[in-house]
Amino acid sequence: MSILVYTESENGKLKKAAYEVASYAKGIADLMGTSVTAVTVNAENVEELGQYGVDKVLKVSNDKLSKFNADAYAEVITQAAKKEGSKVVIISQSANAKYMAPLLAVDLEAGYVSNAVKLPTVDEGFNVERTAFTNKAFSITSISTDVKVLGLSSNSYGLKENESSLTQEEFSPELTDENFGITVESVDKNKDKVSIADAEVVVSAGRGMKGPENWGMIEELAEVLNAATACSKPVSDMGWRPHGEHVGQTGKPVATNLYIAIGISGAIQHLAGISASKNKVVINTDPEAPFFKAADYGVVGDAFEVVPQLIEKLKEFKANNS
Amino acid sequence: MHSILEPKLLYLFYNTLKIDVMKILVCISHVPDTTSKINFVDNDTKFDTNGVQFVINPNDEFGLTRAMWFKEKQNATVDVVTVGGKDTEPTIRKCLAIGADTAYRVDTEPLDGFQVAKELAKVAKDGEYDLVIAGRESIDYNGGMVPGMLAKLIGANFINTCVSLEIEGETATAVREMDGGKETIKTTLPLVIGGQKGLVEESDLKIPNMRGIMMARKKPLNVIEPLSSEIHTEAKSFRKPEPKSEVTLIDADNLDKLIDLLHNEAKAI
Ligand SMILES: Cc1cc2nc3c(=O)[nH]c(=O)nc-3n(C[C@H](O)[C@H](O)[C@H](O)COP(=O)(O)OP(=O)(O)OC[C@H]3O[C@@H](n4cnc5c(N)ncnc54)[C@H](O)[C@@H]3O)c2cc1C
Ligand SMILES: Nc1ncnc2c1ncn2[C@@H]1O[C@H](COP(=O)(O)O)[C@@H](O)[C@H]1O
Numbered sequence: 001m002s003i004l005v006y007t008e009s010e011n012g013k014l015k016k017a018a019y020e021v022a023s024y025a026k027g028i029a030d031l032m033g034t035s036v037t038a039v040t041v042n043a044e045n046v047e048e049l050g051q052y053g054v055d056k057v058l059k060v061s062n063d064k065l066s067k068f069n070a071d072a073y074a075e076v077i078t079q080a081a082k083k084e085g086s087k088v089v090i091i092s093q094s095a096n097a098k099y100m101a102p103l104l105a106v107d108l109e110a111g112y113v114s115n116a117v118k119l120p121t122v123d124e125g126f127n128v129e130r131t132a133f134t135n136k137a138f139s140i141t142s143i144s145t146d147v148k149v150l151g152l153s154s155n156s157y158g159l160k161e162n163e164s165s166l167t168q169e170e171f172s173p174e175l176t177d178e179n180f181g182i183t184v185e186s187v188d189k190n191k192d193k194v195s196i197a198d199a200e201v202v203v204s205a206g207r208g209m210k211g212p213e214n215w216g217m218i219e220e221l222a223e224v225l226n227a228a229t230a231c232s233k234p235v236s237d238m239g240w241r242p243h244g245e246h247v248g249q250t251g252k253p254v255a256t257n258l259y260i261a262i263g264i265s266g267a268i269q270h271l272a273g274i275s276a277s278k279n280k281v282v283i284n285t286d287p288e289a290p291f292f293k294a295a296d297y298g299v300v301g302d303a304f305e306v307v308p309q310l311i312e313k314l315k316e317f318k319a320n321n322s
Numbered sequence: 323m324h325s326i327l328e329p330k331l332l333y334l335f336y337n338t339l340k341i342d343v344m345k346i347l348v349c350i351s352h353v354p355d356t357t358s359k360i361n362f363v364d365n366d367t368k369f370d371t372n373g374v375q376f377v378i379n380p381n382d383e384f385g386l387t388r389a390m391w392f393k394e395k396q397n398a399t400v401d402v403v404t405v406g407g408k409d410t411e412p413t414i415r416k417c418l419a420i421g422a423d424t425a426y427r428v429d430t431e432p433l434d435g436f437q438v439a440k441e442l443a444k445v446a447k448d449g450e451y452d453l454v455i456a457g458r459e460s461i462d463y464n465g466g467m468v469p470g471m472l473a474k475l476i477g478a479n480f481i482n483t484c485v486s487l488e489i490e491g492e493t494a495t496a497v498r499e500m501d502g503g504k505e506t507i508k509t510t511l512p513l514v515i516g517g518q519k520g521l522v523e524e525s526d527l528k529i530p531n532m533r534g535i536m537m538a539r540k541k542p543l544n545v546i547e548p549l550s551s552e553i554h555t556e557a558k559s560f561r562k563p564e565p566k567s568e569v570t571l572i573d574a575d576n577l578d579k580l581i582d583l584l585h586n587e588a589k590a591i
C-alpha cells in the first residue's frame with residue numbers, strides 16, 4: 001500500500017528533483033497513513049533519501065538500464081508498484097519522466113495527472129491541483145482509478161526534511177527484449193553546463209541582444225551564477241542559439257528559483273512558459289516592455305552596459321561571500 | 323495468380339509495396355490560439371471559448387509539416403484525426419488544405435488523455451498506420467500523455483520530444499531532446515512520436531494556399547462514432563493565478579541594490 005516514488009539519478013548520483021518528489025511522496029503518505037518506497041535505477045548512494053521521509057529503497061542495478069529507456073523504466077516501476085501494492089506512484093516532470101509516465105499509466109491501468117503543484121486532497125475522492133493553459137491557470141483534477149500516477153512540477157513543493165530509518169533492498173525486475181524496442185545510439189549532453197530543467201538560476205536573452213555574437217556576456221553571467229542559458233523563440237528560430245534553449249509556451253518550461261530576462265519583451269507566449277519561476281528579473285531598455293508587469297525586479301537600461309557591470313559586481317559579491 | 327510466386331518473393335513484393343506507401347496518421351489537437359485570454363465560466367468549471375480563436379496545436383503543426391515532407395519525398399499517405407465536436411472541423415479542414423489526404427473526426431468531447439488515446443488507438447489500428455505523429459503536448463491542458471498512451475495501447479514503439487525523424491524502410495532514426503542535451507535513437511515501425519519544433523523549422527511551416535483550400539473542400543472528412551466515454555481523470559474546476567505584485571525597479575547605476583535584493587529578499591543568490 002506504500003506510496004511509490006521514482007527517484008531519478010544521473011551517473012549514479014541522485015538528482016535534486018529526486019529529493020523533491022520524495023518529500024512530496026512523504027506528504028501524501030502522511031495524508032493516507034502509509035509509508036514511502038522509492039525505486040532507484042543504478043544509483044549508488046541512496047542513504048540521503050532517508051532524510052526526506054523515504055522508508056524503503058528498492059535498488060535496481062542493471063547494465064541494460066544504463067541509458068534511459070522509457071519503456072523499460074516504465075516496466076521496472078510497474079513491477080515495483082505491483083510488488084509494493086502501491087496505489088499512488090509519484091514521478092518528477094523531467095523530460096525522461098514525462099516520456100515514461102504515459103507508458104507507466106497504461107501498464108498500471110492508472111489515471112495520470114501531470115504538472116501537479118500541490119498535495120492532493122483525499123477525503124472526498126482524490127483531487128489534485130495542476131497547472132493548465134501553460135501556467136495561465138490551475139485546474140483541480142480528480143482521478144477515479146484505483147491506481148494513480150502523479151507527476152510533480154519541479155520546484156513546486158520544495159524539499160522537506162523528514163528523518164526516517166531507511167531500509168534498502170536489491171530489486172531485480174524481469175525485463176524482456178520487448179522492453180527494448182528502442183535503441184539509444186548516442187547521447188549528446190553538454191557536461192559542463194547545467195540544463196534548464198536542473199538549474200536553480202536561468203539567464204535568458206532575447207532579440208534585444210542584436211545578434212549571436214553578443215552572447216558572450218550572457219554566457220559569462222550564467223557562469224558566474226552557475227546558471228543555465230535560455231532564449232526567446234525568435235532567437236532560436238533565427239539560429240542565434242540552439243533550439244534546446246528556446247523557452248516559453250512552445251519551448252521548454254522554466255520553473256526555477258531565479259529567471260533573468262535580458263532584452264526580452266515579455267510576449268504572452270514567453271511569459272506563460274517561465275511564470276512558474278519564483279523570482280523574475282528583467283533588464284530592458286523599454287520601460288513599457290510587458291515583461292515589467294510580470295517581473296519581481298526590473299532594471300530599465302541597456303543590456304550592453306548593465307550586463308557587464310552586473311557580472312563584475314556579482315564576481316565581487318561572490319568573492320566577499322564565500 | 324499468386325500461386326506462381328514463391329512465398330519469399332511474395333513477401334518481398336509485399337514489403338516493397340509497404341515501403342512505397344508508408345501510411346501516416348497525424349493527431350491534431352484543436353486548441354486556443356496562444357494569445358487567447360484564459361477565462362472560465364459555469365462557476366469556473368469550463369473554459370470560456372467566447373471570442374477565442376482556435377488553431378492547430380503548435381506541436382502538431384510541426385508534425386503535420388514533417389508528414390507532408392514524407393508525402394512529397396517518400397510517397398507516404400497522410401491522414402489526420404481529431405477527437406472532438408463539430409466545432410473542431412475548421413481546424414482539420416485546415417490540415418486538409420495544407421495537404422493531408424483524409425480527415426477523421428471522432429465525434430466526442432475530449433475530457434481526459436486516456437479517453438482520447440483510446441479513441442485514437444482504434445483509428446490507428448483500423449487504418450494500419452505505420453507511423454503516428456502526435457505532439458509532445460497540447461497547449462491547452464498540457465497533459466503530455468496522449469501519444470505515449472496511444473503507443474502503449476497499439477503496441478508501437480514510442481519516441482517523445484522528437485526533434486528529427488528519418489524513415490528508411492522499416493527503420494526509423496530519430497533525435498530526441500532531453501534535459502540538457504539530445505540523443506539519437508534507432509527503432510522500427512510501427513512508431514508513435516510526440517513531436518515539437520525541430521521536426522521542421524518554423525520557416526518550413528505550411529500555410530494553406532487558395533488551391534489547397536479549394537481542394538480541401540472535396541477531400542473526405544469522415545465522422546467516426548466514439549468507442550466509450552471511459553475517463554480516468556476529470557478537470558473539476560479551474561482558477562487563475564493570483565495577481566502579481568508590482569515590480570521593484572532598480573536604477574541601472576545601482577546594481578548593488580539588485581544584488582542585495584536578490585540575496586537578502588529573494589534569497590535567490
Ligand atoms: C504560436 C506562437 C508561439 C510562441 N511561442 C513562444 C515561446 O514559446 N517562447 C517565446 O519566447 N516566444 C514565443 N512566441 C513569440 C512571441 O510572441 C514573441 O514574438 C517573442 O517572445 C519575442 O521575443 P523577444 O522578446 O526576444 O523579441 P522582441 O519582442 O523583439 O523584444 C526584444 C526586446 O529587447 C529590448 N531591447 C532592445 N535592445 C535592448 C538593449 N540594448 N538592452 C536591453 N533590452 C533591449 C526591446 O525593448 C524589446 O523589449 C510565440 C509566438 C507564437 C505566434
Ligand atoms: N482531442 C485530440 N484529438 C486528436 N489528437 C489529440 C487530442 N488531444 C491530444 N492529441 C494529440 O496528443 C498530443 C499531446 O496532447 P496531450 O497529451 O493532451 O498534451 C497533441 O499534440 C495531439 O497530437
